[in-house]
């Protein structure tokens with residue numbers, strides 16, 4: 001296609017999370033070209049946006065690998081097939097083309113025509129649940145953050161963490177090593193975190209290294225020009241407390257909005273796309289789905305499961321695109337990595 005906003009490819013992969021990246025590789029191995037779209041500015045999905053510095057322990061062959069490292073290796077593995085990335089744009093519309101295949105349009109006006117689509121959209125266009133506080137947006141990105149991408153940025157700071165789940169507890173434990181002070185606000189005394197983590201949290205609280213502010217919830221923020229000076233909290237009975245702070249990290253989970261994908265007529269079950277695990281097919285012809293976005297009986301939301309689904313989806317897309325040339329099954333040890 002002539003202009004820079006119009007592209008033609010074998011497969012469009014929606015989502016450049018770990019599973020989308022490995023789908024590029026699997027498609028390349030069966031000689032299908034790919035374009036990849038992601039709403040985020042960087043590849044890696046949840047691994048990059050939510051836990052780049054956390055070690056993952058259940059990737060086969062890697063006893064321990066930081067999420068950011070895994071993403072870097074997946075990108076390197078995919079690079080052999082010269083995928084074209086369209087980052088910082090959301091796929092908004094998908095239309096069937098009369099000649100077969102699909103035409104996708106993104107939020108920045110990129111138009112992609114593909115013989116097949118593989119959705120690797122994870123939890124969808126995900127975003128944090130924001131606490132309902134007056135004036136919050138002025139502080140966001142300056143002294144209120146929903147993700148920690150570099151814990152060093154919090155060295156020497158007075159950090160207030162709000163929330164009672166794994167993210168709140170894990171980051172409290174981690175940031176206690178670098179921050180000047182860590183306070184954890186939760187509306188109950190009991191946390192919803194792994195028992196060992198909660199035990200460590202309580203031990204650090206007993207040792208005076210972390211302040212547990214329970215049972216309190218966020219009430220208001222003090223500060224000016226985007227810089228927080230204190231977080232005000234309150235109990236259900238109205239008792240108030242002021243916590244001096246440089247930074248607030250609200251960890252109230254992610255909203256799992258599938259976004260525009262929910263309107264494409266896909267069969268959904270609890271906001272996830274129903275696939276046939278034998279083929280990764282959805283209810284729409286030439287649209288396959290892999291990774292966290294899919295559901296079928298026994299689905300495990302793990303990266304390794306998504307990797308296996310990627311291999312299946314690539315072969316299904318191949319069979320659809322090249323019905324006249326059945327794929328000859330080969331191990332990578334025999335085929336090597338074909339050139340793009």
Ligand SMILES: Cc1cc2nc3c(=O)[nH]c(=O)nc-3n(C[C@H](O)[C@H](O)[C@H](O)COP(=O)(O)OP(=O)(O)OC[C@H]3O[C@@H](n4cnc5c(N)ncnc54)[C@H](O)[C@@H]3O)c2cc1C
Pocket residue numbers: 014015016017018019020021037038039040044045046047050051055056057058089090091092120121122123124125126258259260261290291292293301302303304306
């Ligand atoms: C804190 C934490 C720890 C974890 N630890 C582990 C672990 O130890 N082991 C493990 O196996 N798993 C772990 N997971 C789960 C793992 O991260 C997910 O299973 C994995 O990220 C799923 O990959 P994915 O590529 O399917 O989706 P995602 O990583 O969610 O990526 C999907 C991408 O699609 C993009 N997208 C969605 N909709 C659109 C659209 N319309 N247009 C453009 N882009 C779109 C999103 O922006 C996103 O980048 C953990 C998750 C979290 C949050």
